[in-house]
Amino acid sequence: MSGVAKINIVESAAELKSLLNEQKTGTGKERVQALYLLKTNQVSSVKHLALVLGRSRITVQRWLRLYRDGGVEAMLKVPQRTGRPRLIPEWAIARLQSELADPEGFNSYQEVVVWLDAVLDIKVSYDVVYYLVHNVLQAKLKVPRPKSEKLDPLVQEKFKTKLASIIESLISTGVSGLKIIERIRYWCQDETRLGLKTIGGKKLTANGVKPIGLVQWDFLTYWLYGLVEPQTGNSFFWEFSHLDAACCERFFG
Secondary structure, X not given: OOEHHHOOOOOOHHHHHHHHXXXXXHHHHHHXXXXXXXXXXXXXXXXXXXXXXXXXXXXXXXXXXXXXXXXXXXXXXXXXXXXXXXXXXXXXXXXXXXXXXXXXXXXXXXXXXXXXXXXXXXXXXXXXXXXXXXXXXXXXXXXXXXXXXOOOHHHXXXXXXXXXXXXXXXXXXHHHOHHHHHOOOOOEEEXXXXXXXXXXXXEEEOOOOOOEEEEOOOOOEEEEEEEEXXXXXXXXXXXXXXXXXXXXXXXXX
């Protein structure tokens, strides 16, 4: 049995106590605590120390051997774990994270399996992909926000730009001529579609990314156009067959 007299601990009890408070892992705390107990003579032998810590004598002797050879740093150094390489390498995981950050995402975990095989030439099982995507990357299947296939981003952006200029024009007119503003009635207008709703499945995207699902609104339905004046409560509604220029012109005319 190894005795404690053979251990020359150069750090003071105060230094070891401070080092003990700095440890972030249970293993580090145990090893520093072993040195502290020896330094403060709270244990009489290695066997006694192992009993107090709830460790085997061989394990404690290994810790002390590391301390003798390289000090506290060697004792607290965590060895590099060796094992089989990852089935999905880091660069592929980075690519997958980028794809999951896209609102269009994936339709299923199986689609991720197919994408890895077809795009990155990585063949893995469904279970491997599910664990990585669901548990590690924290990506979940979510109900997507519908987006029409006919939506033109350029037209949408042009509308936003034009709307801002109209609002700025109204504001400047109101500042220069209050009498004009007094004759303006403020109405809120919107349209809504009534009918059957397209059933869409869930989409797989990264945590915090709201998915978008492309849909084709190709079913029998009708539109309800409405105007409401907040100041008076007056309202006007009209049913139309389409949401297009002809119907809008008839409604506003």
